[in-house]
Amino acid sequence: MRSIVIAGALSCALLGAAPASAAPEVRSAQFETYCSPVDPGLEELSGLTSIDGVLYAIGDSGTDHRLAVLDEQCAVVRWLDVPVDPYDVEDLASHGGRLWLSDTGDNRARRDTIAITGMDPSTGAGELHRLTYPDGPHDAETLLIEPSGRPVVVTKELSGVSGIYVPAGGTTVDQLPSPGPTPLQKVGELAFERTATPGGPPFVAGSILATGGAISADGTVVAVRTYNDLYLFGVHDGDIVEALDSDPVVVAAPQQPQGEAIAFDSEGNLLVASEAVASGAVASGAAAGPLPPIQMLRGATDLVVAERTDIHLATARAESESKSRWVLGAMAVAGVLVLSSVAYGVRTARRR
Numbered sequence: 273m274r275s276i277v278i279a280g281a282l283s284c285a286l287l288g289a290a291p292a293s294a295a296p297e298v299r300s301a302q303f304e305t306y307c308s309p310v311d312p313g314l315e316e317l318s319g320l321t322s323i324d325g326v327l328y329a330i331g332d333s334g335t336d337h338r339l340a341v342l343d344e345q346c347a348v349v350r351w352l353d354v355p356v357d358p359y360d361v362e363d364l365a366s367h368g369g370r371l372w373l374s375d376t377g378d379n380r381a382r383r384d385t386i387a388i389t390g391m392d393p394s395t396g397a398g399e400l401h402r403l404t405y406p407d408g409p410h411d412a413e414t415l416l417i418e419p420s421g422r423p424v425v426v427t428k429e430l431s432g433v434s435g436i437y438v439p440a441g442g443t444t445v446d447q448l449p450s451p452g453p454t455p456l457q458k459v460g461e462l463a464f465e466r467t468a469t470p471g472g473p474p475f476v477a478g479s480i481l482a483t484g485g486a487i488s489a490d491g492t493v494v495a496v497r498t499y500n501d502l503y504l505f506g507v508h509d510g511d512i513v514e515a516l517d518s519d520p521v522v523v524a525a526p527q528q529p530q531g532e533a534i535a536f537d538s539e540g541n542l543l544v545a546s547e548a549v550a551s552g553a554v555a556s557g558a559a560a561g562p563l564p565p566i567q568m569l570r571g572a573t574d575l576v577v578a579e580r581t582d583i584h585l586a587t588a589r590a591e592s593e594s595k596s597r598w599v600l601g602a603m604a605v606a607g608v609l610v611l612s613s614v615a616y617g618v619r620t621a622r623r624r
Contacts, residue, residue: 365487
């Protein structure tokens with residue numbers, strides 16, 4: 273289980289360092305239970321992805337030596353052994369029919385390299401691809417893979433300002449050398465504001481910590497989650513980095529002990545999952561109960577489409593109003609000119 277106690281203490285100490293601007297508008301949404309895991313091997317569920325309607329899941333450090341293939345009731349159909357010994361897998365993505373494990377966890381910020389592990393979902397065969405940050409170690413729990421295959425790593429920062437990193441030269445996952453390492457470059461930042469959404473581990477500012485990500489099957493929407501909220505961004509031409517710099521639709525996540533996993537299904541619905549008990553609760557002696565259900569937000573991609581439509585309509589109305597004001601102004605000026613011309617003609621006629 274991940275070390276949330278240390279992170280929580282640091283988070284409390286650094287609350288003042290979090291972004292000070294206004295909190296985003298957070299929408300409420302109706303989630304429903306997709307299925308309920310019962311296998312104890314999923315107590316540390318941290319990564320989730322879907323390939324051709326099949327759901328794959330993995331836990332983080334301590335349980336990330338194998339990956340679960342789930343059926344529609346969340347029962348484990350089989351386990352796949354991870355082909356290399358992982359350090360701390362924190363997210364799971366898919367691209368090109370393959371699984372991609374985000375071995376990027378680094379609670380104590382001491383790793384010289386991080387890694388992405390590619391896996392064949394049928395055989396479990398795969399390889400390790402090491403990566404290096406340009407600015408020292410970071411903890412990261414979010415891996416996004418663009419339709420082109422370029423991987424995007426979003427770090428988890430106690431300040432609330434996550435770094436966005438991609439391989440230098442735009443290298444895709446299929447082009448990454450094994451074992452590497454391949455240097456990363458920082459291409460942007462994603463700032464989170466504290467929200468009033470309840471949930472998440474105790475003593476942690478859960479609304480400013482990026483804990484997982486996913487991209488829709490059609491590549492038009494990317495989601496990044498915190499413990500408390502879900503951020504949905506519209507993607508143009510497959511550019512996730514550009515999308516993360518746009519205004520998101522923010523949806524309150526269902527209350528979960530330690531929500532880290534997120535995935536889209538093939539129909540644009542969003543699945544969210546959690547570890548069984550937050551690390552802080554375990555440290556305090558709380559007893560573990562049933563595993564949290566995997567929950568689903570139907571039509572998540574439609575929320576972004578609707579937002580784009582609203583923005584388009586608002587822009588069109590503003591342009592129409594501006595054009596109307598310009599036309600009225602022009603008519604008024606023309607009227608004044610006409611009246612001035614008439615008046616001048618009358619004065620001239622009287623002088624004669």
